[in-house]
Amino acid sequence: MSQGAHSQTPPAVELRDMDKSFYGVFANQDVNFSLAVGEVHALLGENGAGKSTLCSVIAGLYRPDSGEMFIDGAPTVFKSPKDALAAGVGMVYQHFRLVSNLTVAENLALGNPEVSMRLSQKELEEEAREIGEKYDFPVDPSARIWQLSVGQQQRVEILKLLYRDARILILDEPTAVLTPLEGEALFRTMRVLADEGRSLIFISHKLHEVKQVSDRVTVLREGRVVGLVETADAEPRDLARMMVGKDLELPTRDPNESIGDPTLVVEDLVVQGDRGLTAVNSLSITVNAGEVVGIAGVSGNGQRELAQGIVGLMKVTGGSVNLEGTDVTSMSVLQRIKRGIAYVPQSRLGMGLAPGLTTEDNLALKQYRGPPYSHGPLLSAGAFESRGAELIEEFDIRGVRPGLPIRLLSGGNLQKALIAREVVQDHCLLIARSPTRGLDVGATSTVRDQILAERDRGIAVLLISEDLDELLALSDRLMVIYEGEIVGEMPASEATAERLGLLMSGSSEEQPA
Amino acid sequence: MSRRFIIEPRGLAPWWLKLLIPIASVIAALIIGAFFLMLTGNDWAEVYTKMLDTAFGSGRGFAETLVSATPLILTGVAAAIAFRMLVWNIGGEGQLMFGAIVAAGVGVWLTESTPAFIAIIAVILAGAVGGAFWASLAAVPKVYLGTNEIITTLMLNFIALNLMNYLVFGSFSPWRDPESTQFPQGRPIIENAGVPEFFHRLDWGLFVAIVVAVIAWFVISKTRSGFEYRIVGDSFDTARYVGIKVPKKVLGTFLASGAAAGLAGSILVAGILGKMDPRSLDLGLGFTGIIVAALARLNPIAIIPVAILMGALNNAGPALQSIGVPSATVKILQGAILIFAVAGEFLISNRVRRPDRTPQDIEVEEEAKAA
Known part of the structure; x- marks a missing residue:
């Protein structure tokens, strides 16, 4: 698609000077973003760069603190994801929103105002199968969600959006859960959708995927847009440098x-x-x-x-x-x-750490049974503080404040704390x-x-x-x-x-x- | 898309806010109460003055307030320690009654010659054992079979109530006083088992209650076992992961909770009642304890002043009838306080900010206020 075409049709989505903050921290600041009709637009950035927040704003999940949004050139405010979907904007989240005990067809019908109560199971399944075939998405419409693999569940999520005829599709790190082969299949589908005139936003950490599937790339860093490039002109090294602000090693x-x-x-x-x-x-x-x-x-x-x-x-x-x-x-x-045995489980807040306790307490979770943390049945409060401070310094755990529950730290700092605790024990x-x-x-x-x-x-x-x-x-x-x-x-x-x-x-x- | 206020979750609430919100809840409840009193044609100022006077205006009145507060401290601690571990023991009521049954049983079974020191300890501990036993009927199936303790503890409340009534009103059991011919009454426990009074009707049971609250605080915040308790209360999976035996911990907490409620029963029996008096034990003390625990934000030390406040309201209720106001007024106030306190939780975990101020401004300001 040429630059000329961009200027004639209004962009599918445009954000101007958008701000959004959580816990008093900006997740997005002065973000200007534009998604052209019929393109695959990659959002690239480290974790916490604000990619998911940006997409959630477009999909109506969050309301921006300030700034404007235009859909097809018209100023728009979404009050909810339902609103956004009615306007043709849909998102596939990293954690799927599917009812695992219902069938594929039932999940497609769920929440769809156009499906009347009388529509028969058979018709639903027939429609689901048609859409699936059209986009080369082989999914059994009568299968229940829990019977499907993660890759198949993701297809159902995308089908759900196509079933509602979404023109703007947002995919939040879709390849994170896929095998390489499944990823390839997804990319083919994404191209088909774009060629049909739908517009796609694609979030990824992986440079080669961005290179492979997207038309343009917007790079975010610390909540701000730091670059917008045509993918064909972009060197992976340049993208990486924009993303981290320094050369990668x-x-x-x-x-x-x-x-x-x-x-x-x-x-x-x-x-x-x-x-x-x-x-x-x-x-x-x-x-x-x-x-x-x-x-x-x-x-x-x-x-x-x-x-x-x-x-x-x-x-x-x-x-x-x-x-x-x-x-x-x-x-x-x-x-x-x-x-x-030291163990770093997959779920940091679900198993590795006690989310409501402080960082100092969490650093003691494996060793509180003996000195210096406790003597006999009694805890020594000073040891939690002093030993905690040492480890926080040594392992560069940031964002700790006295009394602050550890769940409020960022993912990277949570993992640093968890690994610190596991490797300092015998x-x-x-x-x-x-x-x-x-x-x-x-x-x-x-x-x-x-x-x-x-x-x-x-x-x-x-x-x-x-x-x-x-x-x-x-x-x-x-x-x-x-x-x-x-x-x-x-x-x-x-x-x-x-x-x-x-x-x-x-x-x-x-x-x- | 400018808005006048932004509501957002806050990371860490400053300490003064945690103190301010319960106090504001009480004040807001009093304002609502005044409104109701005006609607019903009463002079709210007179009612509040009367209440304040009854609860705190005289030595005798204050003693009565503390008498009312004593069991609430214990049932409050019982609820708080269970709730912090996500054990929804709402059977404080039944555990209190069964504690009273066991305590009174020991109190009438002991011979008159038993030394006071031994008799008092035996009767009071019997209540703790009884409460723990009653809790175990819900705790063991919960821990080993996964039954829902909300339902079982609630049902056990009715069983304990009817058992207590049966022992006095429905049978000639040892709990019933054979001397009472007109209206059935509980048999008085031996004199040596009575907890002595020291200030009007107030007895040493108050100090037992305070000591239990302080021990609960100490164990939770200063001991290794309490640290494990906090881990389990925060996340079962994390507790399992660090090698804590979660079922044992939950069972222990549930039994401790029952024991605290049972102590409330035995202190009433050995103190102001002197016998198992079903009518004086069936006042909803277990349920009020849940309100106390919630208002105290499950902090055992904060339970003490909150229980005194609730005790004051309970104490003031009957006095209102002398000025022609129904004693249920205090129930309205207690309910309103609870609703405001629970709603206030929202302000502790979220903050409201005007769009022209940044979150950083607010945090700087809050830290300045706290310092």
Whole structure:
């Protein structure tokens, strides 16, 4: 699309001097943004740069504090997402808004004022199937949401918007939950939609995706727009520089040459998942001292159950877990912590941290049982403060104020606090699940450095992640988990994204060369 | 799109606001109350003067206020420690009554020659044990079977009430006074088990209640076990993750909550009542304790002054009848205070700002005020 076309038709969405703040902090400031009709417009920025806020304002979820919005050239105020959808603006959130016990067709009909009460199930399913076929979205309309994979659920979210004939579609980090192959399929669909004259906003952290699918890129940093470029003219390095305000450096990783004895030996582990299905199926892994073993896999293939089985949070129904030669299979969580298992769970506020307690309290969660935090049954308040202050300084945890619940810190600082606490205790094994998920570039590199530092001081690290970049950057050895089993293993040096992607999506080990 | 006010969540409320809001709630409730009194043709100033005078105007009146406050401190602590752990024990009522039943049982079973020191401790502790036992009937199924404690504790309230009434009005049990021929009454406990009075009708039970509140505060904020309690109260999953045995912790808290409510029962039996008097134990003290806990924002120390305020209102109620105002007026006031206090929570967790001021301005100003 040429510049000329941009000036003739009014932009699909235009924001002028928009401000929005939360907790007294600007999430968006003086934002000017314009989405042309028929384009895929990428929003690029670190976490906390204000991408999601900007989109939520356009989608009617938030009302801006000040500034103006124009839809197709007309000044518009959305009072709610429902309002926005009626005007043809819809958003696919990172956390899906689907009713898991209803079918695909029912979810499409839900909240749609044009669907009357009398419309039959059959008609609904027929319509859903038609739309699905039109956009090459094979989804069974009679399937219930909980039966679908995450990728399929995302399609339902997009179908929901198409069903309401949304002309402006906002996709908030849609590829975060997809396998590489599913991602490719999504990009094809996005192009089809744009060619039809719909306008798409696409949020991503990943430069190559932005490069691949978008027409233009708006770069945000600290709530402000710092750049608007035609994708074709943009060098990935330039985009990265705009995003972080400095040149990017991936952690340079020296291969570890001093791999020690086995620290963690898991043999034939069986763990039942929440629905009583076997989530981890006869799985065996060994992690040696001074080694990072990465477990790749699409989420929901037994990663959570594997980690929780090893730390003792889920019951193991078969096999054994050995730590430094001791069988810990039947030990309690606390006994395993004392024997040296450190664990960084995926959900920071849901499990790793007590959201309502202060940062100082949270830093003590694993060590409050003894000195310096407590003597006998009594706590020593001074130790919480002094030790907390030390760790806050050492690990550069920002935003802490006396009495402030930790949940009010940003994602990066939450993770810094969580990792700080886990690595300062005595331990020989560190299990980390997606430790850099949702973190900005700066915090990601801090966390990666910390994990490598752990490895270098002889800790065995089990890294369970869905982020291939992270796994490739950190692991000495890589394994792929699929449906609770290890389906492939390779030294990190021999791994490629393609090979992992195939294994992760359930294709059997590639053909012999 | 300019608006006159912006409402936004605030990070951290300044301490003075947490103090100001309950006080403002009480004042707002009094204004509403005055409005109602005017509507019904009463002189609100006279009513409030009468109430103030009854509750605080004389030594005897103040003693009565504290007498009313004593069980409320205990039922307030019972509610607060349970609620902070998201255990919705609304059975303070039943636990108080069963505590009273067990306490009175011990009090009439002991021989007259039992030394006072032993008798008093035995009767008072019996109430705590009784309350904890009654709580366990809801706590054990909750922890091990996942039953809903709101329903079970509520139902157990009625069972305890009817059991108490049966023991005195419906049977010739040892709890019923064989001397009472006209109207059935509770059998007095032995004299040595009576808690001595020291200021009009006020007895040492008040100090037991205050000590329990202080212990609750101390355990929660100063001990290792209390730290674990705070972790569990904040997030079950996090507590499990750091190796705390959550079911044990929930069970312990539930039983402690029941014990505190049971103590309220035994202190009434061993103190002002001297026997198990069903009519004086069925005053909704357990439920008022929930109001006390909510107003005190679940802080055990703050429960003490709040219980005294509620005690003052309860104490003033009957006196209003002498000037022709229904004693239910105080119920209106208590209800209004609760509603304002709960609504005030919104202002503690959110703030209202004019668009021309930045959030930073407000924070600077708030910090200046706090300093």
